Amino acid sequence: MLSESISTDLEQKKQHCSCAHCGLPVPASMYHPENTRMFCCHGCETAYLILQDDDELRNTLQERQQHSNRDLDYTSMDHDAFKTRYVRSLSPERRQIRLLLEGIYCSSCVFAIEKLSQYLDGVISSRVNLTNSTVTIEWDPEIVSLSVIAQTLHRLGYSPHPVDDDRFAEIGRKENRKRLINLAVAGACAGNAMMIAFALYSGVFSGMATEHLHLFRWTSLIVATVSLFGPGSLFFQSAWRAMQTRTSHMDVPVAVGLLAGYGLGLANTVLGRGEIYFDSISVLVFLLLIGRYLQFWQQRKAVHQISLLKALTPQYARRINKENLGQQITESIPLDAIEIGDELEVRAGDLIPVDGLIRSGKSSVDCSILTGESIGVPVIAGDHVSAGTMNISSPLVIQAECLVAHSRLSEIASLVEAGIQSKTPIVQFANAIGGYFVSIVLLLAGLTFLGWAAFSLELAINHAMTLLIVACPCALGLATPFTIAIAQARAARQQILVKSGDVFEQLQNRGTVWLDKTGTITEGKISVVEYQGEAELIPIIFAIEKNVVHPIATALVRDLASKKEFSLTDRIEDVNSLPGYGVCGQINGATIAVGSEKLIEKMTLSISEDLNVRLNQFHQSGLTGIVIAVDGTVKAICAISDQIRPDASIAIEQLKSAGWKVGILSGDHTEVVNLVGSQLGIPAGMTFSQISPEQKLEIIQNSSRQETTIMVGDGVNDSASLAAASMGIAVHGGAAVSLQAADVYINRPGLLGITVLMQGAKKTVRTIRFNFAVSLSYNIIAAGLAMSGMINPIIAAILMPLSSLSVLTIAFLNPAFRENQS
Known part of the structure; x- marks a missing residue:
């Protein structure tokens, strides 16, 4: 009896843990012991209720609606x-x-x-x-x-x-469908033309009645006409547009060759003599379309790889509608419907949908998409926030200041896309060679026709047509932009955002790399190691620095706030940023200034001997001094420390080994900068300290006039120098304005990303040059074979797409920016 009871219990548990519809085990997420029936998924549950025609279905749906813990606002x-x-x-x-x-x-x-x-x-x-x-x-x-x-x-x-x-994907699908239809029609025509050709060839050996011979020849003409002026019409349309605009295009010699063969076959069909070539023409169109489709497929694959910025904003926004009696109703709307002035509710954990001004609320915002810094930035009413940033802690109400398409994030994405679509000098050079190449091919085809015409008109047309088809300038025109596009895509996957292919060329010329110190050479994780002065100033320092986006300001707010409990009731007014120096503002009629020691000279501040001696001791220890002044007198000082990045020494040695000179541009104290330079092996003549953004810009401009100059920085004060340099590189942790000004954005910690960029650029340019050599060698050899009569149009049609695919394959095999590249 006991064994039977145990067996019964086990059987009941087995049934209880199996899906009532399909019998599969019930997962933990769907296991509810209180239910008489359990299911493995919601699909089985609904299917069971439908099949049972059970009134429980609507009750179940209503119950799920009541107990759903997700937002049902659709x-x-x-x-x-x-x-x-x-x-x-x-x-x-x-x-x-x-x-x-x-x-x-x-x-x-x-x-x-x-x-x-x-x-x-x-x-x-x-x-x-x-x-x-x-x-x-x-x-x-x-x-x-x-x-x-x-x-x-x-x-x-x-x-x-x-x-x-999106629109581009839809266009791509339509184009793909059109190409496949043309390919199917061309394939059917080629198959039928070959069957007719077999019948004609059989008739040569076994004999064929004249009427049957003419029937097959005319039928072959009809099939070739459908193929040539149906799917093959794109060659003539492209060639005609090229002639109308007086530009060279690879379809011009192809169209000329096809028309020459078709014209000769048509004449022989009407006159009832000679070869007709219609089978060759039909197969030729089919093979050419296969080659074009493979190129189109490779293009779509490359374009898909270049997708650098994905959806970084929510799918919808919550707009607040004010009704009578002060009642507010939140309406869910798509982003495209947001208008300037709309008030939007942004809940904790939501992405901010559009650039706006905070009307109410107090929270922290994750600005890592724009600044690279994941530490939350405190925001209050009156502050500005940007699309794509995340509200971390508390609900906010923001007022839209622009349309979604005009947000800062959209502008950055547009800069990147514009850079990718721009044609670099090396691409323009390849296009120019392709244009001259078409003219040369047409000239050689004319010479081939004249040379063979002395022996046979049919052979002359056949060999000239072969040359026109086999010569492929498209390989030159396609391989270079593909190589650049693929390199950009792979670099992006390694968090190296290259705006334009010009970067790869510029990095081939050796010159000088100028590095900003704070946040570039150093980690940017600054900490306050000592505070000396009046403790009552700490709340004021906190209040004036909390709205500043700079590593030093972040450190002051974080570290000083832990030194004293306080609540600031007075509001800082007229806060002004002094790039390269610090920040100042007014409180209760007093002028407060916080910044580097250069403020002493700039604002003619007075400082006590004790504080001045302590500042000098900071310098000797490799620490940076910060002064806090009230009404023109330094009342307190801070010592801040920032560790050199672990990979900085390795990266700088690699740059030197590659032939680059390396220097430091910093607004920090001379002794601090010299100490960092000596630790990294940078000579004193290449370290500039206590310089303003204007002086930094002047140095970059002078250097750019003499040689290739690269500026590497991360802050707002570096943006002008980044834009003025031959090439600007914004590094991880930089502000959005530095990203916009730079040609490259490296969103990975450390400086080794710079050497990865340079190595990748070298391999990319090497691949481009190799593709040039392969393409030119192919065309020279193929042209020689065609002019000598050693290949026919069918072989030419096979070789032509193979040439393009070979250089595209080389582009995809480019070793630059591989995932395992350090």
Whole structure:
């Protein structure tokens, strides 16, 4: 009896832990002992209820809605801007949308979702694609809204999201479809032309009636005409546009060769003599289109790899609508619907959707996307915040100051995209060679025709057509931009953002690399090691520095705040930044200044002998001094320390070994800068200290006139120098303005990213030059074979795409910026 009882209990537990619909084990997340039936997923649960025709279904949906711990606010999907972007109108009573769903696991999930029309009035159909987890829904907007459909899907356990098919992706799909259709038609024509050719060749040996011979020749003419002026028309369209604009294009010799062969075959067909070449022409068009499609596919692959900035803003925003009696209602809207002046609610943990001014609230903001610094920046009412940054701690109400497309994040993305799309000098050089090459090929084809015409007109046309087809200037035109684009994409994956391919060329010329000290050579993690002066000044220092974006200000706020408990009731007014010096402001009529020792000379500050002696002791210890002055008198001083980056010495040695001179430009005290320079092996003549941003800019400008000059910096005060240098590199932790001014942004700690960039640039340029050599060698050899009659048009059609694919393959095999590169 005991064994039977145990067996019964085990069987009950087994049934209790198995899905009531499919019998699979129930995962921990779906295990609810209090339920009489349990399921392995929401799909099985819904499918079971539908098949049982159980009234429990609607109760279950309502219960999930009440107990859902996720935001069910899908009202933004009912907004006109959202509908314009994502919803397709099939008829006045029929709308269609494709949504990406979370949580689709099995066929039961598909069954549950595709039965949506049975338990939600107004839904006409819902078709699920299990491979990409999307559903295509058609519904009647007069009966049910899209937000209700989305909420229902969410309650079923499948959170919906819009599938963001941007315009370029849609164009790419249409182009891909068009090319495949042309390829299919050309392939059918080539197959039929070859079958007819086999019949004609058979007739040569076994004999063929004259009427049958003419029938096959004319049929072959019709097939070739469909192939040439159908799918093959793109060659003529491109050649015609090139002639209209008087530009050289690789399709010009191809079109001339195809027309020459077709004209000769047409004449022989009408006259009933000679070869007709229609099988060769049809196969030729097919092979050329295969080559073009492979190039197009490689292009799409390369473009996909260059996707540097993804969606860094939320999908929707919460707009506050003020109604009568002061009541506020929050409306969910898509980002495109945000207008200047709209007040938006940003909850803790949300991304800020647009640049704006904080109207109410107090929180911390993660600005790492713009500054590289993940430490939260405190913000209060009156502060400005940027799109893409994250609200960390408390809700905020912000007022939109611009449209989403005009935010700082969008402007940075536009700078990057513009740099990627720009044509570098080496690309322009390749295009110029391609243009001359077309003219040379046409000239050689004419000479080939004249040379062979003395022996046979058919041979002359055949060999000239072969030359026109086999010569491939496209390899020159494609390989260089592809090599650059792929190098940029791989560099981006290593957190090295290269705005323009010009960078790779400029790095081939040796010159001088100027390094900023604080935050570039040093880690930028500054700490206050000593404070000497009046303790009552600490709250004032905190108040004036908390709104400053600079590593020193961050250190003062963090370290000094822990030294004294205080609550500041007086407000700092007229806060002004003094780039290269510090910051000053007014409090209770007193002028407060906090900054480097250069403030003493700039503002003619007085300082006691004791404080001055202590400052000198700071310098001798390699520490940086900070002064705090009230009404022209230094009342307190701080000593701050910043450790040299562990890889700085290695990176500088590698730069020197590569032939670069290295120097330091800093606004810090002379003794501190010299100490850092000596530790890194930088001679005293290449270290400049206590210089202002204007002096730093002057040094960079003078250096740029003499040689290739690279400026490496991270702060706002470096932006002018970054822009003036031959090439500016903004490093990890830098401000957004330095990123905009620089040609390269290295979003990885340390200086070794600079050497990785230089090594990658060297390999990229080497690959480009190798591609030049391969392409020119191929064309010289192929042209010689064609002119001597050693290859025919079919072989030429095979060799032509192979030449392009070979250089594209070399571009993809470029060893630059590989993941294992240190």
